[in-house]
Amino acid sequence: MGKRNNDILQGTLSLLVLRALEARGTMHGYALTSHIHKASAELLRVEEGSLYPALHRMEQDGWVRAEWGETEKGRQARFYSLTDKGSKQLVIERESWERLTKGVSRALRYA
Amino acid sequence: MAQWHRLLNVFHRGRVAEAIDAELRFHIEERVDELMADGLGESDARNLAARQFGNATQYQERTRRMNIPGLIEDLIDDAAYAVRSLRRTPAFTAAAILTLAFGIGATTAIYSLTRSVWLRPLPFTEPGRVVRIWETNRPLGITRFSASVLNYLSWCERASAFQSLVAFQPGSANLNGQGDPERVASLAVTARFFDTLGIRPILGRSFVAGEDQPGRGRVVMLSDRLWRQRYGADPNLVGRSIQVNGESRTVIGIAPLDIGFTADPDIFEPLTLDPAHENRGNHMIEVLARLKPGITATQAEGDLNRLAAQLEREFPDSNRDWRARMVPALDWIVDRDTRTALLVLMATAGLLLALACINVANLLLARASSRVQEFGVRRALGASGLRMVRQLITESTVLASLGGAVGLVVALAGVRALRVLLSQSVPRATAISLDLPVLAVAAGLTLLTGLLFGLAPAWAAMRTDVRANLQDGHRTTAGSGGLRLRQALVAGEFALATVLVAGAGLLLASFVRIQSVHMGFDPRNVLTARISLPETRYTMATAESFYRNLEVELKALPGVQSAGISSNVPFGGGDTQNPVFALDNAPTDGGPTVQASWRIATRGYFEALHIPLLRGRLYRGVEPANEYPIVLGESLARRLWPDGRDPIGRTVRMGPNRPMTVIGVVGDVRQLDLTADPAPTIYPSTSWTLWDPMVVVMHTAGDPAQLASALRHAVMKLDSQQPIFDVQTMDDLIDANSSQRRLNAFLVGAFALLALALGVIGIAGVVAYLVIQRTPEMAVRIALGATPGRVIRAVIAGGLRICAAGLAAGLIGAYLLGRAMAGLLFQVRPGDPAILGAVAAALLAAALLASWLPARRISRIDPATALRKE
Structure with missing residues (x-):
């Protein structure tokens, strides 16, 4: 089975999650996958198998806060929101991502 | 904070699992809703959602692994995996466990000995205030x-x-x-x-x-x-x-x-x-x-x-000139020789522990280099670095625990053996018991080493690129840094082994020289026994005739060549001394007073021990009671008359006794210690003085021990109620005198052999590794026309270079150790070139063998096969 080319690069998942939470405030896991999918113009798809372990790790690292709450449809869901630490982490990850993409595109252009 | 959170999860394991389950279920429900909104039927939507989600159980697992209960489960898995993986490499596992066990066991046993003999307080109240007092006399x-x-x-x-x-x-x-x-x-x-x-x-x-x-x-x-x-x-x-x-x-x-x-x-x-x-x-x-x-x-x-x-x-x-000297009781009980011996044993045990640690490090690194590929694969399959590190820590811990357990057994056996071996010769050795703090420290040290070096493969796997690892196939290395580290470790091992082997060599040479020291008498085929005639049944006169008759009886026994009576025998323990001076050269005239050992003896005593008569004559059966003849040892005569006058016929006095006339001079005898110069000795006759107990000495034609019962019967024949005791051959007495030295040489020798074995394992391991690593290179060389012999020589030379470096450092250490234990050496200098040279040659030979065995494999290289693997 070939790999799908819209897999999210390792290490960028937390950047995407942090950014999504920054943009939209509190969200549950499912909303996060949909949001990233739509926001990326359906180019990126978040694997559930990566998302939930990542969310738990980020929660333990103190980047996000999680609370149980009720959705509009009345279902119990876990809502994630950004912490101060998470905001700082987002700045760091965004910078390093921009440095990387700049570097890669320059290399592609001139190599 | 995060740790605290995880810890809390331990107590809420069920709830955490439930919560994760609920969250994932929510996700699927949401997806189902969406799919149904897109027009799918509920069951189709449910199927598709589940398929898209993949294996829910697996994600649940991975999510939960962030919590402690998951960690514990992992630890159990890791331990089981560790045991499986150790069982796959029995040679490595056995070598590592034995190394650990001997390092921990030997150190613990020796330090336990030191604790009980030296460091344990004396069983006195306020032992620091108890002192031992001797009298001294400097001019004498x-x-x-x-x-x-x-x-x-x-x-x-x-x-x-x-x-x-x-x-x-x-x-x-x-x-x-x-x-x-x-x-x-x-x-x-x-x-x-x-x-x-x-x-x-x-x-x-x-x-x-x-x-x-x-x-x-x-x-x-x-x-x-x-x-x-x-x-x-x-x-x-x-x-x-x-x-x-x-x-x-x-x-x-x-x-x-x-x-x-x-x-x-x-x-x-x-x-x-x-x-x-x-x-x-x-x-x-x-x-x-x-x-x-x-x-x-x-x-x-x-x-x-x-x-x-x-x-x-x-x-x-x-x-x-009599003065007094005082030392703390502990300094008297544990004297300098015992302390030196203990310090040397502790140093050797410590070196052995260091060697064991190095060897374990080396074994783990060798294992690491062959496992880089395994870890590369696991990494590529998605195992996290942390997960692999944890796995390796578990493996090292399992290994160290097994080593520690066997080490405990070795320590217990060692403590028991030391108790039996030393109880006669070392004070307080009967109370040796296993020292748990020492065991803990030794085990801790080896565990730490295991952990440190056990991490090497994970470190290497994380440092190197996953893909490069896999493509490299079997040539993968832990990097040249790993090799240099291993070479340094092996050089260190060889240095330590050199110190230990050289130390053992010095002690062994001393021991051999002591065995061949000239004692002044012939200890072969001599049986001795003591007799104590009770004053309640014997007077001086009846005792004198008892001993005279006994000597006659003994000489008549079949198998007895000569027999005599004395107040003591060489190495019989204890000493009796008195000041002696010559009357024609008395202290008042400026002549010397000599502190001399005295041994009451019959003519047969000199004959039975083959002590040579140098001048004059020995005692006859009965000497005239009023003449008081006396026999002197050679060095006493020389010190009484330093001008070399003939002592025969001159008069001497011993303490307050009557003047005595010198009738003979006999050769000097080492009486107390094989390593001490013979003491000046005077031999009064049994005709006019006796001691209690007296010693019987018989020179026999065959095995002297065979005559013990004949001796007992001869005594019973004269006095049916009279026991004899301390029946021993002269060889046994001398053996007992050198037992401490023999034990030192034996223990240090055993440690040295272990050290040598570890060093050889180390060098063989490194060379084997070099061979594997360089096989493709060798194949190219052979393909290009180099003979395997030349390539083998090059590899062996690499191995020997490492040893030579260790050897050079080790010889310096050996010299320092020799100086520290000078008190235990006899007629051997710490830097004795012959001994150190022999040790160096032996170690190089061992290194040569250890390099040659794995290097031989090169001759079996098939260039075509080896190169195709590239």
Whole structure:
């Protein structure tokens, strides 16, 4: 089975999650996958198998806060929101991502 | 905070699992809703959602793994995996476990020994205040001597630095009455002995003041051991009477097993000091004292020596130049030789532990280099670095625990063996027990090493690129840094092994030289035994005729070539000395006084031991009672008449005795210690003096031990009630004298062999690794026309270079170790070039062999196969 080319690069998942939470405030896991999918113009798809372990790790690292709450449809869901630490982490990850993409595109252009 | 959170999860395991489950279920429900909104039926939507989600259980697992309960489950998995993985490489596992076990076991046993012999406090109250006092006489060259009874009594009266002084005198006694007659070791002690030291009897009481006065000593204390063995630990024995030397004595108490300085005495009796019958020049008792609080040993020694000078003025005849010397009791009990031996053993054990750690590190690194690929694969399959590190830590811990467990067994066996081997020759060795803190430290050190170096493969796997690893196939290395580290470790191992082997070589050479030292007599085919004639049945005259008749009886025994009687034999233990001077060259005329050992002897004694007569004649059967003839040892004669006059016919005096005429001079004999120069000796005749006990000496045609029962019968023929004891061959006596040295050489030698084995394993491992690593390169060379022989030589040379570096460092260490243990060496210098050269040659030979065995594999390289793997 070939790999799908819209897999999210390792290490960028937390950047995407942090950014999504920054943009939209509190969200549950499912909303996060949909949001990233739509926001990326359906180019990126978040694997559930990566998302939930990542969310738990980020929660333990103190980047996000999680609370149980009720959705509009009345279902119990876990809502994630950004912490101060998470905001700082987002700045760091965004910078390093921009440095990387700049570097890669320059290399592609001139190599 | 995060850790705290995880910890909390331990207690809420069920809830956490439920929560994760709920969250994932919510996700699927949301997806189903969406799919149904897109127009799918519910069951299709559900199927598709589940498929898209993949294996929900697996994600649940991975999510939960962030919590402690998951960690514990992982640990169990890791441990099981570790055991499987260790079982796959039995050679590595066995080598590592044995290395750990011997390192931990040997260190623990030796440090336990040191603790019990040296560091454990003496069984006295405030042991720091207890001192041992000797008399000394510098002009006579005496640095430690028994005290004279009258001097001791003067000290008791006048010295102000001591709370109390006590005296003791070792001896022996016959137990008769109920049960078989038994010869036991006794310790005669003054009444306040037990109180002063602070040793409490385990039953009954100790002696009270007055019980050591003449005519009152009808009481006795027994050792714990004798009480148990002979009297079945009967608590009612206290208060009853037993027969000691044919006299009835009341048992007043039982002494504890450990009285600190000797494990020997079976009975304790009062030491009766009778000033009316004493001579101030007769030095025969041993003195211990308790310092007054706040008084230092130096102050007390000054005080005692001022008193000694005063006594010298009052008693110039007996006390000329006699002074006192004092050392803390522990320095006397654990003397310098014992301390040196212990320090050397501790140093060697420590080196062995260091070597064991290095070897384990080396083994783990070797394993690591062959596992880089395994870890590369696991990494590529998604195992996290952390996960692999944890896995390796578990593996190292499992290994170290197994090593520690076997090490505990080795330590227990070692402690037991040391107790048996040393109880005769080392004070307080009977009480050796396993020292748990030492065991913990040794095990901890090896565990730490295991952890540190066990991480190497994970470190290497995380450092190197996953893809490169896999493509590299079997040529993968832990990087050249890993190789350099391993080479340094092996060089270190070889250095340590060199130190240990050289140390063992020096001790062994000393031991061999001691065995071939010229003793001045022939110990082969000699049987000795002691006889104590009780004063209750024998007078001086009847005893003299008993011994004369016995000598005749013994000479007539078949298989006996010569036989004699003496007051002691060489290496028989103990010494008797007196000052001797020549009357024609008396001290008042400026002639020397020589402190000489005396041994009462018959003619047969010299014949049985093959002590050569140098001048004059030996004793005849009976010497005229009024002439007092005397035989001298060669060095005594030379020191009495330094001008070389012929001693025959000259007159000498020994202590206060009558003048004696020299009739013969015999060769010098080493009496006390194989390593000490022969002491000047004087041999009075049995015709006019006897000692108790006397020693029988027989030179036999065949095995001397065979004649023990013939000897017993010959004695019984003269006196049916008379026992003999201490029946031993001369070889046994000499062996006992060198047993401590033999044990040192043996222990250090055993450690050295272990060290050498570890060093060889190390070097073989590195060379084997070099061979594997360089196989493709070798294949190219061989393909290009190099002969395998040349390639093998190059690899071996690489191995030898590592050893040579270690060897050079090790020889310096060996020289330093040799200097530190100079006290244990005999006629061997610490830097002895022959010994160090032989050690270097042996180690290089071992290194050569260890390199050659794995290097041979190169000749089996098939260039085509090896290169295709590229």
